[in-house]
Structures are given as C-alpha cells and as structure tokens.
Amino acid sequence: MTGLYPESADERGALAIVRDALWQRKRMFASAVLATVTVNLLALATSLYSMQIYDRVIPRSGFSTLWVLTVGVVIALLLDFALRTARALMVEREAAKIDGEVSQIFFDRMQGVRLDAKPAGIGTIAAQLRGWEQVRGLLSSASIFLLADLPFALLFILVIGWLGGQIALVPLLALPLALGLAAVFAAMIRTNADRAQLSGNRKNGLLVEALDAAEIVKASSGRSEMEARWKTLNEELIGHEDPVKRWSSLASSVFATMQQLTYVLVVAWGAVRVSEGLMTMGALIACTILAGRVNGPLITQLPNFLVQWSYSRSALRALDALLALPQDAGATLQPLRPERIEPSFRVENLRFEYPNGGGAGLDIPQLSIASGERVALIGGIGAGKSTLLRVLAGLYAPTSGTIRLGGLDIHQIAPDILRKRLAYLPQDTRLLDGTLRDNLQLGLGTVNDEALIAALLAVGLDQMVANHPRGVDLSISEGGRGLSGGQRMLTNLARLMVLDPDVWLLDEPTANLDQGSEARILAELGRRLTADRTLVFATHRLRNLALSTRVVVLQDGRVALDGPTDEVLKKLAANHANAAQPLSSNPVGA
Numbered sequence: 064m065t066g067l068y069p070e071s072a073d074e075r076g077a078l079a080i081v082r083d084a085l086w087q088r089k090r091m092f093a094s095a096v097l098a099t100v101t102v103n104l105l106a107l108a109t110s111l112y113s114m115q116i117y118d119r120v121i122p123r124s125g126f127s128t129l130w131v132l133t134v135g136v137v138i139a140l141l142l143d144f145a146l147r148t149a150r151a152l153m154v155e156r157e158a159a160k161i162d163g164e165v166s167q168i169f170f171d172r173m174q175g176v177r178l179d180a181k182p183a184g185i186g187t188i189a190a191q192l193r194g195w196e197q198v199r200g201l202l203s204s205a206s207i208f209l210l211a212d213l214p215f216a217l218l219f220i221l222v223i224g225w226l227g228g229q230i231a232l233v234p235l236l237a238l239p240l241a242l243g244l245a246a247v248f249a250a251m252i253r254t255n256a257d258r259a260q261l262s263g264n265r266k267n268g269l270l271v272e273a274l275d276a277a278e279i280v281k282a283s284s285g286r287s288e289m290e291a292r293w294k295t296l297n298e299e300l301i302g303h304e305d306p307v308k309r310w311s312s313l314a315s316s317v318f319a320t321m322q323q324l325t326y327v328l329v330v331a332w333g334a335v336r337v338s339e340g341l342m343t344m345g346a347l348i349a350c351t352i353l354a355g356r357v358n359g360p361l362i363t364q365l366p367n368f369l370v371q372w373s374y375s376r377s378a379l380r381a382l383d384a385l386l387a388l389p390q391d392a393g394a395t396l397q398p399l400r401p402e403r404i405e406p407s408f409r410v411e412n413l414r415f416e417y418p419n420g421g422g423a424g425l426d427i428p429q430l431s432i433a434s435g436e437r438v439a440l441i442g443g444i445g446a447g448k449s450t451l452l453r454v455l456a457g458l459y460a461p462t463s464g465t466i467r468l469g470g471l472d473i474h475q476i477a478p479d480i481l482r483k484r485l486a487y488l489p490q491d492t493r494l495l496d497g498t499l500r501d502n503l504q505l506g507l508g509t510v511n512d513e514a515l516i517a518a519l520l521a522v523g524l525d526q527m528v529a530n531h532p533r534g535v536d537l538s539i540s541e542g543g544r545g546l547s548g549g550q551r552m553l554t555n556l557a558r559l560m561v562l563d564p565d566v567w568l569l570d571e572p573t574a575n576l577d578q579g580s581e582a583r584i585l586a587e588l589g590r591r592l593t594a595d596r597t598l599v600f601a602t603h604r605l606r607n608l609a610l611s612t613r614v615v616v617l618q619d620g621r622v623a624l625d626g627p628t629d630e631v632l633k634k635l636a637a638n639h640a641n642a643a644q645p646l647s648s649n650p651v652g653a
Contacts, residue, residue, distance in 0.1 A: 077382035080168055081198065084161045091157050098150040103215040105146075106356055107222060108139040110349035114226070117345030162199050169195060169382065175390045179417065179459040182388075185275075187268030191385055194260070194378030201375045216357045223329075223353050226346040230332045234357040237325045241318060241358065248314040249369045252307050256373035259303035260381065266296040275542075311370045322358045329354045389460065391478055398477035404484045405469035406565040406597040408432040408455060413464035415454055415620075425450055425461075425620040435594045439611035439628065440601040447620035448601035449490060452568050455599060456487035468566070482506065486564040490571040490601075492555045494543030498536045499528070503558050510561055518560040521587045522553040523580055548575035556584060560591070567592070569600040573607060585610055608632070 075083070085092070112132055120129045169192055182188055216238055224231035273280060273289050280289055333347035410430040417424060425447050432438055440448040453459040454466060457473045466473045473481065494502045503518065504510045515535055519525045527550065531537045543551040552575050559567065567588070573581040581604075589610060592598050598610070608614065614631040616624035624631050 075386075077169075077195075077198075077379045077386060080165055080386075081161075081379075084165050088157050088161070091153060095150050095154055098146045099215075102143055102146050102150070103218065105139050105143045106219075107353075108136050110222075110352040110356075112136040113352060114343070114345035114349035117348055118343045119345075158199070162195075166195055169385070172386055172390070176385075176388045177391055177458070177460055178453065179415075180389045185268070185271060187264045188385065189271065190264035190267035191378075191381040193267075194264075194381050197371065197378045198375045198382075201371050219353045219357050223350045223357075226353075227329075227333055227336065227342050227350040230329055230336065230350060233325055233328045233332065234354050237321060238357060241321055244314070244317060244321075245369060248310055249373065251310045252369055252373045253376070255303050255306040255310075256370070257377045257380075259300060259307060260374060260377035262296060262300040262303055264381065266293070266300055269293060269296055307370060307373070314369060318358075322355075325354055325358055326351060391457075398480075399471060399475050400477045400480050401469075401471065404471065404476070404480075404565070405434050406484070406595070407434040407469055408597075408599075409467040409470075410455075411465050411467075413454070413466065414462045415450060415459060416462045425454065427451075427464075427620075427622055430615070430622060430625075432597060432599060434597055437592060437598040437610055437612045438600075439608050439614045440599065440617060441603070441608075441614060442617035442623070446617040448617055449570050450620070451617065452487065452570050452599065452601060456485060456568050457481055458487065483562075484564055485566040485568065486559045486562055487568040488555055488559060488570060488572055490574060492543070492548075492551045494539050494546070494551055494554060496541040497539060498533075499539055499554065500535045502539060502554055503535070503561060505558060507558075507561060514561050515557075518557040521560050521583075522557045523583050524550070524553050524557060549577065549580060552576065553580065553584075560587070563591070565596050567596070567598045567600070569598070571601055571603065573602070573604060581606070 112135075115132055116129065119125060120132070173188070173192065216234075220231050220235050220238070223234060269289075269292055273293075280286060329351055330347070333342065333350055336342045337344055337347055408431065410427055413425055413427040413430070415425040440451060442448055450459065454461060455473075457466070457468075457476075457478075460474060468476065468481075468485070495505065500515065503515055512535075516525070519528055519535070528534050528537070539546065543554070546554070552572065556572065572588075573584055576584065585607065588598070592610075600607070600610070602608070608628055611628050613626065614624070614628045615622055616631060616635070624634060626634075
C-alpha cells in the first residue's frame, strides 16, 4: 500500500498486518534466535564454573586452575553481554521500523475510510488507533526474549538432571505449574482488560470533545455536565482496571513464592543427596543457579507480559473494527485513470441512508446535470442538499443506485484523478494546523507564488496577508482557530481557485460572508465558470440564485421541483400565493 489511496484493496486484519511485518524480517529474527541459543548455552558457564570451584579448586587449593576457570568464565560473560546487547539493539531497531510501517498502514486506512461510514467519535477513534502502541510494546525485546528463552528452560532442567539426578523433578513440575497458572491469570485478566480498554477509549474521546467544544461548553455553562461525564467514565475505567491490577499483583506474588519455594526444595533435596554421597556440593550449587534460570525470566516478566498481552488483544480487536470500515477506493481493484472526464452527472435509482438512521437520506430515481450547467440546490433544513453534494463528490457511497460522472461510475475513478477534476467545499469549513500557504496548497503540491497571490486577490484575503508580518506564511492553528468563519471559508475558496477544477460542488459557499465578500465571490465564480465547467451548489440565499441557470428543490431527500431558475422561482411564488401565505423575501428555503 502506498499513499492515501491504495491501488488495490487491502483487507488484512490488524494481526495479519503485524504478522506480515514480522515475516518480512525473518532473517533478523533468525539471527536473534541464534544469539539467544548462544546466550543460553553461555549461561551454563557460570553454573559449571561454580561447580568446578567448589568440587576441585577449594578442596585441592588449585589456584592455577581457579585463574584459568575465572578467565574463561569472564570471557564467556563478556561474550554474553555483547550478544545480549547486540540482540536487544537489533530487535528494538527493527521493532521501531515495524512501528513506522504498521502505523502508516493504519493511518492510511483511516484516511481512506468513506465519510458516511466513519464513526462519530473522533477522540474515540484516535484512542483506538493509539492501541497500536500497546501492541508495539508487546514487540519489545523483553517480551520477545521471554518467549524465546522459555524453550531453553527444558535444556536447563536436563542439565540439572545430569548433575543432580532426581532434584530435576522440582523445576520440571514447577515449570508447567507456572505456565498453567499463567493461563488461568490471563483468563481472569482478559475480560476486565477488554472493558478497561473500551472505557479508556471513551474517556479519551470525551477529553478530545471537551477540548474541541470548549467555547460552546463555556457559553452554555456546560462545564458541570462535562465534569460529571468525565467522573462517570473515570470511575468506570478505575472499576475495570482495579481487577486487572489485583490479578496482576496476585500473579506476581504467586510466581515469586513459587520461585523461592523451588529454590528451597532444590537446596533441601540436594542437601540430602549430598549427604548421601549421590552428588557433590559443587553440583548442588550449579543446580540452584540453573533452577533460577528456569524460573527467573518467567517469574520476573510473565505477570507484566500477561497484562500487556490482554490489553494488546483488546487493542487488536479495536483496530480490526477500524480496518473493517469501508474504504473510498474499495469498490474496484483497478480504478480508472482517464485523462479527461466530462463534467456531467447522471444519477439513477439513487438511495442513500445514514448508518443507524442518522441524518436525512436520499431517494432520487433520476437526476441529470449536463456539462456547463449551474445548478442551485435549495430546500429547507434537513432536505438533503448537503448529503446530495457529498454523494455527487463521491465522499458518500449510495445505499443503492449509481452516480456517473462523464459516463463513468464515480466510485470506479481513482480518487487522486477525481479530486483534480472535481472540487467539493463543505459548509463546515476547517483548516489544518500549519500556515496559510500549507492550507492553500493542500493536496496540490508546490504552488508558485503568482497563483497563490491571484487566488488571494480573487477572494479578498490579500489585505489580511499584506497586514501580517509573515504574509502568506502566517500561522494557522488546528481547525482554523484564530480566523473568523468567513476567513476560513475564503481560504478554502482560494484553494479551489488555485485548483481551478472542472466541477465545483459548493455547500453554502457564502453563508459566513458579508455582502461585499459575497458579491466578490459570486462575481469571481461567474467569471471562472466557463461553458465547459459545471457548478452545483446549495444555498439559502436568494441573491446566490443569480449564479444559477437551474434550480433543484429538495424536500425530505426527494426532488420536489426541477427546472430553469426563473420558472422554479415562479412556481414557488405561486405555491405561496395559493396557500394564502405572503411570499417570503427568501423563498429559497421553501
């Protein structure tokens, strides 16, 4: 997958994405496994060193042997240190690369989610995406080496059996018991970890919502309500996390007790065997060291690993839910990339319904818009004007029916090609954190200064730029805060002027503008909209209809009237007169 719009559908789940990223680095992990084998074999050096010291050096005062053995074991320890360090650095470096690649895939997939399928809670979605960080933590060297070292516990048990005979039964029984208890604790932790993950995502969503809507919250005296919701979610999160912490603490205590008990039993049984002459004191010391190697990593790391694994499983399921959302380019594996698209629409048997019944739907059996037409969409609030524009822009996929642009199914056209030919301006305009230049060039690449200046002059932002010390590089905060609604609208209109598309889809383009700015924009649009360019716009303002040659009146998602502007306005006026109602000075909302 490359870029925001993949050339082919990628239907892998989160776990498959991670697995594939790991498989691409199989050679690195093979090297890590080889290093692990060597490290665990070197671990035998210290235990055998202790055995030789107690059995041969001390009884015979063989100090020459002592120095030889000591130099040898020091070399082994230095090699062990080098291998452990190299292994850890290698795995962490590759884990960082995996993090970059996989997080890019998740980000791209979320960028490509169809707008009509995107969940409403932006903060909650962001928290779900951050769940990858928990999975990333599970890929750390400590977790991987815990799993890699476990098989060598059997090797150490065999060595204990070779040195101490029957006392090998102690770690042999302790190891499966510890693994069995780990499975039990994992099951106990899992349910509450899932719930804690969900509550944490909702809590993060509320935080983002509260920060984003701070102005309306303060203006509405809604602070106490937001605090109450925060307190409820916080208590809910604590209620789910508390059992996880309790089970984790219990697991740590149980495993620590098992480690100590194993040590005691090995020493006690070994002491009996030493007194019976069945093993030497050095062999007993070596066995205690190896017994610690059998249980040590398991005891110290397994409780945290269980908690991390439970949260990671929950995070993977949340990521799977996001990856399952419909994609913009998911309708075809090989999208069309025509060099030219005729700016005409043909809508047939169009039905659109919002998920969960939210918002106004559409039911339009047929609608045609010819190349070069200027069509105004009018109707009351919730009539479906904005929804129809989003469907025509290809941002929403119809529940049924087809939308053709220039004779091509709009969802079969490559999105990057479509966005060069067709521009959509939403009613609720936002800007991105960065500079004015960044926002004007968004999606357009590098634009020369002459084009930017011309666009700013066209929309009337030239004075704002001239009066700012940084000019076109003035800073813009997230969402466009610091600029008025009109300035945000004009900035987005300026970007469209730079793009200069063949199809203009505008949703209330002058809603936040004063009369002077509105007149300027209408005049500029009238100048730019030549006979080979198409305009479809939604409006509630009567004066904007001067820009149209045709009016489509929507009511409850259906076309109520359609025809030349003058004829539709006469019919609307007649309807008002027949209903014994005075004609509104703004019949557009009728």
